[in-house]
Amino acid sequence: MIRGILLAGFAGSLLAGLFSPVSTGVGDPKTGLPRAIAAPFSTGPIKLDGKLDEGAWAKAPWSELFEDIEGSKNPKPPLATRVKLLHDVLGLYIGVQMEEPHLQGVFTEHDSYIFHLDNDFEVFLDPDGDCQNYAELEMNARNTTWDLLLTKPYRDGGRALDSFEFKGLKTAVHLDGTINDPSDNDKGWSIEIFIPWKSLGEIGGSSPPKTGDRWRINFSRVEWEWDVKDGKYVKKPGKAERNWVWSPQGEINMHLPERWGSVVFVGPEDGSKPLPADSKASARLLLGRIHGAQHVYRGKTGKFATSLDELKLDPAPFAKEAVQIWANEGRYEATVSDKAFPKLKIIEDGLLR
Ligand SMILES: [Ca+2]
Ligand SMILES: [Ca+2]
Ligand SMILES: [Ca+2]
Numbered sequence: 001m002i003r004g005i006l007l008a009g010f011a012g013s014l015l016a017g018l019f020s021p022v023s024t025g026v027g028d029p030k031t032g033l034p035r036a037i038a039a040p041f042s043t044g045p046i047k048l049d050g051k052l053d054e055g056a057w058a059k060a061p062w063s064e065l066f067e068d069i070e071g072s073k074n075p076k077p078p079l080a081t082r083v084k085l086l087h088d089v090l091g092l093y094i095g096v097q098m099e100e101p102h103l104q105g106v107f108t109e110h111d112s113y114i115f116h117l118d119n120d121f122e123v124f125l126d127p128d129g130d131c132q133n134y135a136e137l138e139m140n141a142r143n144t145t146w147d148l149l150l151t152k153p154y155r156d157g158g159r160a161l162d163s164f165e166f167k168g169l170k171t172a173v174h175l176d177g178t179i180n181d182p183s184d185n186d187k188g189w190s191i192e193i194f195i196p197w198k199s200l201g202e203i204g205g206s207s208p209p210k211t212g213d214r215w216r217i218n219f220s221r222v223e224w225e226w227d228v229k230d231g232k233y234v235k236k237p238g239k240a241e242r243n244w245v246w247s248p249q250g251e252i253n254m255h256l257p258e259r260w261g262s263v264v265f266v267g268p269e270d271g272s273k274p275l276p277a278d279s280k281a282s283a284r285l286l287l288g289r290i291h292g293a294q295h296v297y298r299g300k301t302g303k304f305a306t307s308l309d310e311l312k313l314d315p316a317p318f319a320k321e322a323v324q325i326w327a328n329e330g331r332y333e334a335t336v337s338d339k340a341f342p343k344l345k346i347i348e349d350g351l352l353r
């Protein structure tokens with residue numbers, strides 16, 4: 001899903017239109033924080049056939065059901081979507097289950113822009129959590145894949161590199177119904193994805209991860225509405241795609257990586273234990289809001305702000321004193337400090353660490 005790409009080449013105040021200092025509707029509606037999921041260490045074999053019926057999968061907890069990308073202010077999606085994660089010495093496994101009465105898929109060629117014409121499932125992964133050099137994988141019900149690397153989010157002038165390949169990626173789809181046949185009602189589709197550590201190591205972070213490590217991740221499902229013409233699915237005219245996600249983004253944009261959820265790598269029997277709180281979650285969201293506000297401010301004034309007051313931002317749950325902002329010419333830095341973590345910093349191009 002690449003809303004906003006059309007504007008990505010524009011500079012200055014137009015680019016500021018891609019930024020939003022608001023982040024309501026993000027994550028879990030109770031906490032307002034991005035969701036987290038455990039990926040237990042898998043002790044059993046996994047046969048990549050799209051069916052999550054191995055004993056190994058039973059050790060992995062189901063995620064929450066996906067919600068609308070803008071969060072709980074919108075109605076819950078009418079079709080259920082959920083994921084599970086596992087890991088072993090070789091790599092990361094992602095299992096997906098989706099209700100779907102209209103199994104559909106056009107694209108068969110790798111690296112096609114799948115979401116343009118097809119319902120899809122999408123993975124977003126930023127192992128080192130710096131909001132740059134992150135990968136996206138899209139799949140349709142025909143097991144066609146599109147993997148790409150974002151040098152930065154589109155808002156920050158990032159480029160999407162389709163030539164990026166998850167080396168050793170394996171995917172499988174199981175269809176519970178008939179594809180591209182609207183004469184019946186289908187039950188759904190499920191997916192198994194395997195991404196080797198070696199490939200994930202190429203996009204940063206410590207790969208393979210250690211037990212207890214946390215990586216930034218989110219999942220999205222694009223769902224079109226269909227008419228049937230001459231026995232075929234055609235997109236309903238004038239209807240935008242619906243975007244359902246695991247950890248709500250608060251707006252229709254997956255490319256706000258500071259709002260993604262996280263996966264925590266845990267031991268084989270620890271899948272159902274509560275996960276430790278993400279000590280940096282609030283600071284990441286605040287830095288994302290500062291980043292959005294800085295670019296809106298620069299769009300209006302031609303320069304970056306040097307204080308929260310200029311940005312009209314309330315840093316809650318942090319005290320004002322916890323936030324430092326420096327700006328000069330076309331550059332800025334903002335930091336948040338807290339007892340729970342060393343200083344976290346964002347700069348003008350969105351690099352967060
Ligand atoms: Ca399987
Ligand atoms: Ca990164
Ligand atoms: Ca590719």
Ligand SMILES: [Ca+2]
Pocket residue numbers: 101102103177178179180181182183184185186
């Ligand atoms: Ca069908």
